Structures are given as structure tokens and as C-alpha cells.
Amino acid sequence: xxxxxxxxxxxxxxxxxxxxxxxxxxxxxxxxxxxxxxxxxxxxxxxxxxxxxxxxxxxxxxxxxxxxxxxxxxxxxxxxxxxxxxxxxxxxxxxxxxxxxxxxxxxxxxxxxxxxxxxxxxxxxxxxxxxxxxxxxxxxxxxxxxxxxxxxxxxxxxxxxxxxxxxxxxxxxxxxxxxxxxxxxxxxxxxxxxxxxxxxxxxxxxxxxxxxxxxxxxxxxxxxxxxxxxxxxxxxxxxxxxxxxxxxxxxxxxxxxxxxxxxxxxxxxxxxxxxxxxxxxxxxxxxxxxxxxxxxxxxxxxxxxxxxxxxxxxxxxxxxxxxxxxxxxxxxxxxxxxxxxxxxxxxxxxxxxxxxxxxxxxxxxxxxxxxxxxxxxxxxxxxxxxxxxxxxxxxxxxxxxxxxxxxxxxxxxxxxxxxxxxxxxxxxxxxxxxxxxxxxxxxxxxxxxxxxxxxxxxxxxxxxxxxxxxxxxxxxxxxxxxxxxxxxxxxxxxxxxxxxxxxxxxxxxxxxxxxxxxxx
Ligand code: ADP
Ligand code: MG
Numbered sequence: 001x002x003x004x005x006x007x008x009x010x011x012x013x014x015x016x017x018x019x020x021x022x023x024x025x026x027x028x029x030x031x032x033x034x035x036x037x038x039x040x041x042x043x044x045x046x047x048x049x050x051x052x053x054x055x056x057x058x059x060x061x062x063x064x065x066x067x068x069x070x071x072x073x074x075x076x077x078x079x080x081x082x083x084x085x086x087x088x089x090x091x092x093x094x095x096x097x098x099x100x101x102x103x104x105x106x107x108x109x110x111x112x113x114x115x116x117x118x119x120x121x122x123x124x125x126x127x128x129x130x131x132x133x134x135x136x137x138x139x140x141x142x143x144x145x146x147x148x149x150x151x152x153x154x155x156x157x158x159x160x161x162x163x164x165x166x167x168x169x170x171x172x173x174x175x176x177x178x179x180x181x182x183x184x185x186x187x188x189x190x191x192x193x194x195x196x197x198x199x200x201x202x203x204x205x206x207x208x209x210x211x212x213x214x215x216x217x218x219x220x221x222x223x224x225x226x227x228x229x230x231x232x233x234x235x236x237x238x239x240x241x242x243x244x245x246x247x248x249x250x251x252x253x254x255x256x257x258x259x260x261x262x263x264x265x266x267x268x269x270x271x272x273x274x275x276x277x278x279x280x281x282x283x284x285x286x287x288x289x290x291x292x293x294x295x296x297x298x299x300x301x302x303x304x305x306x307x308x309x310x311x312x313x314x315x316x317x318x319x320x321x322x323x324x325x326x327x328x329x330x331x332x333x334x335x336x337x338x339x340x341x342x343x344x345x346x347x348x349x350x351x352x353x354x355x356x357x358x359x360x361x362x363x364x365x366x367x368x369x370x371x372x373x374x375x376x377x378x379x380x381x382x383x384x385x386x387x388x389x390x391x392x393x394x395x396x397x398x399x400x401x402x403x404x405x406x407x408x409x410x411x412x413x414x415x416x417x418x419x420x421x422x423x424x425x426x427x428x429x430x431x432x433x434x435x436x437x438x439x440x441x442x443x444x445x446x447x448x449x450x451x452x453x454x455x456x457x458x459x460x461x462x463x464x465x466x467x468x469x470x471x472x473x474x475x476x477x478x479x480x481x482x483x484x485x486x487x488x489x490x491x492x493x494x495x496x497x498x499x500x501x502x503x504x505x506x507x508x509x510x511x512x513x514x515x516x517x518x519x520x
Pocket of ligand 1: 306310311314354356357358359363367368372373374375379380381382383384385386409
């Protein structure tokens with residue numbers, strides 16, 4: 001019908017133009033004239049309809065090949081037309097299901113429907129109100145973000161006939177944007193947290209160090225021993241927290257070895273079983289082949305521990321914890337949705353899945369944030385998953401989580417496979433501390449740390465000489481002339497850094513033995 005009406009109007013307009021002058025309005029006054037033309041009108045109309053239906057089928061063909069959904073509505077927002085293939089793909093409706101109905105059914109809710117309508121005010125001067133982002137709803141109930149551009153449709157006389165809207169589903173782009181924001185946020189928090197943690201580390205080192213010194217000198221029966229032990233234990237808890245923060249902000253040193261992910265998992269099992277307790281069943285499936293990656297086995301064990309701890313907390317009445325390793329090749333879909341890796345690259349996939357109640361979308365979005373916890377105070381620190389995130393990043397990997405209320409939680413961790421040959425190295429065992437009486441120079445700008453180092457060295461019998469910077473260090477070396485056995489130098493100092501200080505010292509005392517140290 002809309003085409004037929006448009007057709008008729010068009011024809012009447014052209015008839016009017018051809019009409020002999022002078023005359024009044026065609027439709028209202030000159031009925032006779034109209035009748036005399038009716039035969040002509042009828043034939044011309046038939047011709048026009050044939051012509052139009054030929055061009056319409058051509059137009060339909062174009063129209064149906066548009067990827068975005070194009071919807072035509074009348075002034076009351078009743079749907080007149082749409083390109084069906086895109087409509088089915090994006091909204092899930094067939095054309096038949098929406099024709100003649102209010103476009104309200106396509107929107108997420110009443111408010112969005114109204115807002116979008118207001119944007120395209122009928123009769124507005126501007127024909128192109130620009131792009132608008134809005135939320136629609138698919139037939140299956142799922143809502144999605146879309147970009148819509150609309151135009152008011154006007155007839156030849158300039159009267160509003162309705163609107164034509166072009167709707168583009170931007171779900172994918174939205175997801176990518178969100179990921180980018182998230183990554184940027186994590187980066188910023190990382191920098192902040194790293195700075196704080198570094199300062200904290202110095203303070204805690206001093207607390208533990210001096211307490212330990214006091215403890216060493218204390219007679220075994222001293223009643224204050226117990227209190228001191230508590231101070232040290234508290235200090236160690238703070239140190240563990242700080243280490244967690246440092247590993248989140250990628251500031252701590254890692255030992256990257258070539259290792260087999262399967263072995264790391266295997267070695268962690270005993271500990272994991274202890275963590276999850278007896279009510280949770282551990283179900284492990286390993287890849288049949290070794291999965292060589294470059295990694296730090298201690299950190300990866302920590303990662304598994306943190307995930308297992310969370311799973312246990314999420315399953316207070318028991319359940320199953322699945323751990324699986326396998327080799328996968330990234331596919332196009334993975335790459336385009338996460339913007340990570342290259343299609344076809346091989347990764348080791350570590351999956352940790354539980355049968356808990358899972359979590360809702362709002363929680364899921366925040367779990368990697370430091371200090372985000374849903375646990376009561378004293379139970380959770382909110383650092384477990386931030387540390388997991390940090391560890392995965394340091395391994396150049398990717399971590400993905402999927403969870404829905406009632407459906408458990410799955411963590412997928414992708415770690416790049418390596419061709420580096422795996423050499424088994426035994427970590428050196430710790431020798432017992434033995435004191436000497438050599439002369440040691442300590443160059444450290446932080447006063448508390450400098451005093452602590454000096455005190456510890458003296459405690460073990462060394463002759464320790466503290467220096468706050470390069471100038472003081474140079475003075476001591478000149479004074480002692482080749483009698484210094486070892487220089488311990490902080491790398492990061494204001495003014496001259498450790499490396500530069502060492503160069504100065506070597507100039508006057510060639511061959512001076514040295515150790516660099518750093519709060520990082
Ligand atoms: P914490 O465990 O100290 O709360 P985490 O960073 O380890 O901190 O976890 C953050 C939050 O993520 C938890 O408080 C919990 O709400 C949620 N979470 C983590 N793992 C799971 C899981 N396996 N199942 C359900 N929720 C989880
Ligand atoms: Mg945790």
C-alpha cells in the first residue's frame with residue numbers, strides 16, 4: 001500500500017502540472033476535470049505500477065543485501081518495512097512478525113523507546129540528526145547496544161511520512177572497548193599500587209629486620225619473646241601482602257625457566273588438595289603431551305593456589321574442582337574478540353573450573369580489581385585474582401573468566417608455548433649463615449634500611465661502614481684504601497645511581513667486589 005499511494009500521488013502531481021491553465025485546485029474543485037482524465041490516469045497508473053514493480057524488485061535486492069538493519073516506520077512508529085535478512089540475523093524476527101506493529105517491540109524498554117523517538121523529532125528542520133547509541137532487544141530477550149542513524153521521510157510536498165532508521169549492532173565493538181578500558185584501568189592501578197608497595201617494602205623490611213635483631217640478642221627465657229614473635233609474624237603477613245601487590249604491578253623479579261605446564265600442575269597437586277579440603281573433589285585432566293612454556297614455577301603455583309582457594313570459598317558445601325591442561329591454536333574468533341595473540345598461534349590452555357554458585361555479571365566485571373572482594377571483612381583481601389592477573393600478564397598470557405549464577409565459574413588461562421629447550425635446574429639449597437670479620441661498605445640512601453643492614457652485618461661480626469650516597473662512599477673507600485672486601489650498593493638512589501657510584505669507586509679501588517641490591 002505505501003508504494004501504491006506514493007505512486008498515485010506522484011501521478012496526480014504530474015497530471016496537475018499538465019493541466020490547462022487557469023484553474024483552481026485539482027482535488028477539491030474540479031471534479032469534472034478529474035473524471036475526464038480518469039481513463040488516462042488508469043492507464044498511466046498501470047504503466048507506473050509495472051515500471052515501479054520492476055525497479056522495486058531491483059531495489060529489494062539491494063535493500064536485502066545491506067548488512068545493517070534498515071527499518072521504515074510511519075508517523076506513529078508503526079513498522080512499514082525492513083530488510084529481512086539483516087532483521088533475522090540481528091533481531092531474530094522475520095519480517096512478517098513485525099510488519100504493522102509498533103517499533104516499541106524492538107527496544108529494550110519503554111524509556112529507551114521514547115528517548116530514541118524524541119531524538120528524531122517530527123518536523124525538525126535538520127534531516128540528519130546524526131548517530132545515536134541505544135539499546136534494542138532481540139526476539140530471544142537478549143538486549144544489545146546499537147548505533148542508529150535515522151532520517152525523517154518526507155513526501156514530495158515536504159510532509160512528514162515517518163522515519164527510516166539504520167541500525168548497527170555494536171555488541172562486539174562495545175566488548176572490545178570495555179576490555180581496553182579495563183586494561184587501562186589495571187595499568188593505572190598497577191602503577192599506583194607498585195609505588196605504594198615499594199615504599200611499604202622498605203618499612204616492613206626495617207620492622208622485620210630490627211625485630212629479628214632484637215630477638216637474636218634476647219635470652220631464650222625472656223617474657224617479651226612471645227610479643228616479639230607476634231611482631232615479626234605480623235610483619236611477615238604485611239610482607240606477603242606487599243609481595244602480592246608488587247607481583248600485581250609487575251615490579252618484582254621473576255625467574256623465567258623453560259618448563260612443562262603439566263609438571264607444574266603435578267607438583268602443585270599436594271598443596272592444592274590441602275587447600276580445597278576434603279569436601280571438594282579434585283578432578284585433573286592433563287594434556288597427553290608436554291606443554292613447554294617460559295614461566296616461573298613458583299608464581300604459577302601461586303596462581304593455582306589462589307584460584308583453588310577462591311573455588312573452595314565458593315563451594316562451602318563441597319563440589320568439584322576441575323583442572324585441565326591442553327594445547328590449543330587460537331582461532332579467528334578468539335583473536336577478534338579479545339584482541340590478543342595471532343590466529344593459529346599455539347598456546348597452552350590451563351582451565352580451572354568449579355561447580356559453585358558462580359557469580360553475577362557485576363561481580364564478574366570487577367574480580368580482577370585489587371581489593372575487590374565480596375567476602376566479609378577479615379575473610380578476603382581482594383588480592384587473590386589481582387595477583388593471578390599480574391602473573392598471567394608477566395607470562396605474556398591471557399586470562400578469561402566465564403560465570404553465571406548457578407552455573408559455576410571457569411577460568412581459562414592462555415600461556416604462550418615455547419620452543420626453548422627445557423633444562424631441569426635444581427634450585428640451590430640455602431647454606432646456613434656464617435659470619436666473618438671482613439670489611440663491608442653499605443651504600444643505601446634510605447636511612448632505615450641502611451641502619452638495618454649495618455646492624456645485621458655487625459651482628460654477624462662484619463665491620464660495616466654505612467654511606468648514604470656516592471660522595472660518602474667515595475670518602476670511605478679513599479680512607480680505607482683497598483681494605484674493603486665488599487661493597488653492597490643500592491641501585492636506585494637520588495643523585496648518582498648505584499652503577500655510577502660503583503664506577504667512581506672502581507676508579508680509585510680497582511677490582512672492588514660488589515653486590516647490587518634493590519627494593520624491587
Ligand atoms: P578474595 O578471595 O580475597 O575476595 P579475590 O581477588 O581472590 O579476592 O576474588 C575476588 C572476588 O571474586 C571474590 O570475593 C568472589 O566474589 C569472586 N570470586 C573469585 N573466584 C570465584 C569463584 N571461583 N566463584 C565465585 N566467585 C568467585
Ligand atoms: Mg581469593
